[in-house]
Amino acid sequence: MASSEEDGTNGASEASDEKEATGKRRRLGFLATAWLTFYNIAMTAGWLVLAIAMVRFYMEKGTHRGLYKSIQKTLKFFQTFALLEVVHCLIGIVPTSVLVTGVQVSSRIFMVWLITHSIKPIQNEESVVLFLVSWTVTEITRYSFYTFSLLDHLPHFIKWARYNFFIILYPVGVAGELLTIYAALPYVKKSGMFSVRLPNKYNVSFDYYYFLLITMASYIPRLKPI
């Protein structure tokens, strides 16, 4: 195999990658780079803690029943913290689209707080494990990718994982989310939770059951990974 010194091509492309990365950091500014590095390290660590807790739970109990309850605090904290990602786009320190990030983060927050947290009987559904595993592997890969990129030391495997894992993880995650919402439907219909019925003094009505059906339908344009 020809070395970069021999053919001159790899060396040139590495040098241009290096120049590009340095230029990007300079454009970003010291404070923004420091904050993003801290944020990405914290998020990688948070999702790693979650992964370890899930593996330990399963090894000790041999079942997924009770898993959500045991990890919910960590999940809620780190997934809610991800709202900062929308802020990062809004203030322009990351070049991702506000809309794409907003949809991604709000759908996750919705799953965490308005579905799994609020509807206790569905917490032991297998579908919850599907999206938990999918989100966890995705986020460990994604945040470590951003961290190593900012530090200019991106291992090949992390780069490969960032651009390939989603081929499996995205459909698994979406299936887990949709099946969990589907499992919630009977409880929502029976309890009438989060619904506002007429007559009332504001003359407005809202049916959470139909809202969930619309939410499920709104996944259709997003079946292609975002």
Ligand SMILES: CCCCCCCCCCCCC[C@@H](O)CC(=O)SCCNC(=O)CCNC(=O)[C@H](O)C(C)(C)COP(=O)(O)OP(=O)(O)OC[C@H]1O[C@@H](n2cnc3c(N)ncnc32)[C@H](O)[C@@H]1OP(=O)(O)O
């Ligand atoms: C209230 C009711 C809500 C109802 C919702 C309606 C339903 C809608 C359906 C939604 C479906 C979502 C389902 C989803 O939850 C399922 C899953 O997630 S399953 C798990 C698998 N998922 C994935 O693989 C997606 C993972 N997510 C992402 O990749 C990102 O979150 C995304 C927002 C999609 C952005 O990705 P994109 O590839 O567009 O951007 P990049 O990552 O390449 O970033 C672009 C550039 O910005 C730099 N960047 C971004 N973030 C950071 C950061 N934190 N630190 C440093 N730099 C960052 C990045 O390096 C890129 O820079 P450059 O281009 O210069 O290299």
